[in-house]
Amino acid sequence: MRPARLQGVPQPRPRHASLNEALERAAVSGRRGLTFVAADETETSLGWDAVRSRAAQVAGALASLGVLPGERVALVLPTGADFMDAFFGTLLAGAVPVPLYPPVRLGRLAEYHAATARMLQLSSAVALLSDARVGRLLGEAVRRAGPRLGLRTVAALRDSGATPLAHPADAGALALVQFSSGSTVDPKPVALSHQAVLAQTDALRALMPDDTPEDPQLGVSWLPLYHDMGLIGCLLSAMTYPGPLVLLGPEAFLGRPALWLRALSRHRGTMSVAPSFAFAVCARRVKDEEMEGADLSRWRLALNGAEQVSVDAARRFSERFARWGFRSEALMPVYGLAEAALALTFSPPRSPLRTVPVDSLELAREGRVRPGPRALASVGIPVPGVTVEVRDEAGAVVPEGVVGRIHARGPSIMEGYLGQPEATRAALDGGWLDTGDLGFVKDGELVVCGRVKDVVVLRGANHAPQEFEDALEGVKGVRTGCAVALGFVPLGGDGEELLLLVETTPDAGPDLVDRIRAAVAERTGVRPHAVQLLVPGTLPRTSSGKLRRSEALRRWTTGTLHPPARVNAIRLVGAMLRSALALARARPRPHPEPET
């Protein structure tokens, strides 16, 4: 059996030394730049030359305020010209932009203040840039975190009359910080250098078709710019290319998904990327009359990533929009993570969706791939410059067809988590990134099938499980600290959903599941898909008593999550022997015996 190691083609020669240099070149390229689409479909454009000159103005203002090269500047801005001014202005000041997410309308402000303050502290941002509207809501977070230069509006910086500035940047210098999850619990600031970001955009460029006069490439995106896929995959890819990009705000898409497809049609878009749930949402919510006269036949790269790809949702989308010229070969599942700047693997362009039929029980129980009713999408082969290995728990590369942890090495891997050496050591070893995802190699392609790291990915956004577990605090009938939150993909669903496994106390009451759902929805804004109540002691723990989330999920999936057997000396010895064996073999693991 071949070892599960996949190698991308060699990294292309870097085209730019820094993002700053790339922006200078885009500004003089004469190529089309950005177009912003509002919710009523009115449009405004901003050429790359204007992006550059406005950014230089903001950079001058930042420098005169006292922002030093290398310092972090946080931004909370909706998709629009202000975001560009703040992001590229920070870069041209030689400083490091840290895009953070804006508050949700009608959303929970208390949690938002806490999360934003935490991210400002973790990134040691010296200033927070916003606009007048959003800025009104940021006072609390700024008070708590106390950035040296406080809160500033982009308009004030742009109009300050400072001398424009365009600082060069070193390839190895820090270019930007992006958070791998935006919650109050454990947000991780991913630090990326200029060369890492550029290696990623170069790799993506190598996979894209060439521009010709008859066949101009044009990207369309509604993805948030505080997320790697929108920021690096769309905006910085277009800027370094350089070429046109049509941008919609995420809330415009969520409010009316047809706006995305209509923009693709109107602009003859050739590329667009979105998480799996977006394809499901379109298939369900876009109405025929909204698509009247639309033509999606020019859309050749419909990248699907940021969360586990739902094969069902992808097929529903293809079938639904075939009438308007959408070609099913355009759908390309991709895989990556913030720690790798963005993408690690891409499925081959213009080929039918490749799926691997698996028996999910067997997959979870034995970690082996046997044919079954569930279809998993192949996420293809490594992007240029990247090597991917699937390893067992001892760190050895497994054979093809065996499940293990996905590790990756390549030029776009992060420097580390900013200011968190311990977390960095846990994720990076000798240049290899432990993705914390589970997968296997089949017919020379990677398939992602689960996760060992403690993250729940919902609609493309990462959440720490503690966020949901903490929401159970004070719910009568829940054993304190004895619940785990997990992500799982229901059969036939749109994508990953939230599962809660909860140990109960004797005063649980018949309505406990409803009360748990309500508490989690109210405190976190996420509705649990499934809540499973358990007898105390059922959840697997480490020897030190810590809950083992991924093992709990494995047992739940395989139907082996059983209440503890009564403890006696003989059982205890038996259990110890089994766990010693389990360590030696790593997989397959023995299961606890059901109560007899």
Place this chain on the structure above:
Amino acid sequence: MATELEVLEVIRSIARTELEMERPITPEDDLLRDLALDSLGLTVLAVGLENRFRVKLSEEDAAGVQTVGDLARHVAGRTGEAR
């Protein structure tokens, strides 16, 4: 200017068609606790109301809006301002 009742009807229709909720919706329902709206659901609802009533709902509106009734009152008030 829209009445609270008109806004309530639109909230019900967005809940049914866009959010695929099957339960009946009353003004007393808490947006977060009873309807269990997540950030996506809240955005869909806010943008739906904005498009229908030509008003702009801001993040600040979150402060006073807890229930479906609060939201209906708030939007109805906003449509009054606009005219």
